[in-house]
Amino acid sequence: MSIRQLKTFVAIAEHGTFAAAAEAMALTQSAVSVQVKNIEDEMGRELFDRSKRPPVLNEAGRALVPHARKLITEYDALRDHISDDSAYEGAFRLGSVGSLLTGFIPSVLLTLKERYPRLHIELASGFTSELVTLVDRGALDAAIVSDLKDPPAGLKWMPFLREPLVLIAPPDAPDITPQQLVETYPFIRYVPEASVGKVIDAAIRAAKLKPREQMRLDWIEAIEAMVSAGLGVSVVPARDHLKSARPPVRRMAFGKSTRYRTLGLVERAENETETVSAPLMDTLRAAAEKIAK
Structure with missing residues (x-):
């Protein structure tokens, strides 16, 4: 906290x-x-x-x-x-899932740069499983990942943001129910090997949707672009931090209850760079709170 x-x-x-x-x-x-x-x-x-x-x-x-x-x-x-930046300098190796690299991560890095000008953050992207392995091996100091329910021994995961999953449809899609949209359009699936892909698949099953899969993509921006072009429908995180910087699509809730993906920071339990990860976590939580407003 x-x-x-x-x-x-x-x-x-x-x-x-x-x-x-x-x-x-x-x-x-x-x-x-x-x-x-x-x-x-x-x-x-x-x-x-x-x-x-x-x-x-x-x-x-x-x-x-x-x-x-x-x-x-x-x-x-x-x-x-203690002055704001005296304890924070040198390199910090940070990983992030790709869906946060537009909008969310840039604003977080800018805030950290303004507060701690002598801190140099080296950024890498990947899937949750890849990033967790890199943190575990010491190749990364910390990583922002999705839905890490059971972190490996020696790692700790600190959630900071829950994002609702939504059904997205072409902007000119008819005004029909989510179930009817899934029956009408081909389905563009986020790869199930990724952590958020597993969460999405579970939400689809819970809502008893029966999609006709046509594509599998590993980039949310690409999925939204395909849907915006009228090539299908999909289920993705809402990503409310990108309200003005994404393709036009219709977004709607589906199922009886809202499902979420949870984002958090994973690091080694005994972390030599904890003096940096603490203000990083505070900045992540502050950014998440702005989204919740």
């Missing part, structure tokens, strides 16, 4: 409601809810009694408040004594 999330948690305790904390922190209420859920996931327990309206702190939540305040105070004191 990040200091930003702890500050939001303390703001809820001080102001009484998620809505009041959102106003105090200049966030939307949904962004506050996401931060609280991240803290609860990492703590492994609920911190609020949601049977009450509005939700109130439960016993575990009340116990956490003084510890959170102490951590925030110590963090602020540390920042007062």
Whole structure:
């Protein structure tokens, strides 16, 4: 969990409601809810009694408040004594799944460059399985990967963003149900060997869709371009960070419940570059929170 999330948690305790904390922190209420859920996931327990309206702190939540305040105070004191970039310099080898290389990763790298000008990030791309192997071998310091449910021994995975899966169709597709669109158009499948491909396949089965597969591609941008050209339909992550930089397609929910891909940072549990991965994780979470607004 990040200091930003702890500050939001303390703001809820001080102001009484998620809505009041959102106003105090200049966030939307949904962004506050996401931060609280991240803290609860990492703590492994609920911190609020949601049977009450509005939700109130439960016993575990009340116990956490003084510890959170102490951590925030110590963090602020540390920042007062250490310049922003003095501890962050040299090379940091970062990997990322390809679907984040447009939009999301550039903005994250720009933020890090502005804050830590002496830090040089070397970027590589690949599938989740490839990147995890490189981190495990020490060829990468960390990597941003998708849906790493059981990281290998010695690695830790820290989720920071959940993206809903959506059905995409050509912009001039008829106004019919997702099931009818899948029956009408050929299906363009994201390769099932990739982690997000497995998540997509599970969502298709859960929605009881019966696609007529015509293509298998390993690049989401290529899939969206094919769909935009009218060559089929597909299921992909929503990628809300690219609202103005992608081909025109129709996007819609499908199935009885929304399925998600989860993105996170994987690194070695005993990481010599942890001083760099900590601000990187904070920057990733801040970027994810902007998407949630």
